[in-house]
Amino acid sequence: MSASESYTEQLLTHMSAEHTFAVVGLLWPLALTGYIALLRWKRLQSKLGFLILGVLACFGLQAFLARLTRYVFWTYLAPMQPRYHLTALRAMDPIVITAASAILSVPLLLWFAALLRVPLTSNDRSRGP
Numbered sequence: 001m002s003a004s005e006s007y008t009e010q011l012l013t014h015m016s017a018e019h020t021f022a023v024v025g026l027l028w029p030l031a032l033t034g035y036i037a038l039l040r041w042k043r044l045q046s047k048l049g050f051l052i053l054g055v056l057a058c059f060g061l062q063a064f065l066a067r068l069t070r071y072v073f074w075t076y077l078a079p080m081q082p083r084y085h086l087t088a089l090r091a092m093d094p095i096v097i098t099a100a101s102a103i104l105s106v107p108l109l110l111w112f113a114a115l116l117r118v119p120l121t122s123n124d125r126s127r128g129p
Helices: 003-039 045-079 081-089 094-115 122-127
Strands: none
Touching: 003 045, 003 094, 045 081, 045 094
């Protein structure tokens, strides 16, 4: 195998991994929101509202964390200590940001589900808390 064939194979493997990760990055908000919606389906007053709000919140949290890590790195860590570059680059890794976003999205989606639950009926109010 020549050097150019090896480089081409490595490039294609890298592109395939990046493509897979991009698809996962786009699908996890849909899957996580759908899963929580199924768990809370009967108690949701606005099912479509929860799905839309949940997906947008997941994407927004992911975008916020990506910008926050870049801001903190380039504003505070990069000028101070060059030895922190590798650590900061790992924190800015899209896999880390996606994993952190997914973990932080679970309580956010559960809170949204609680906000959009079925309102109390007159029978439920008479029973008390």
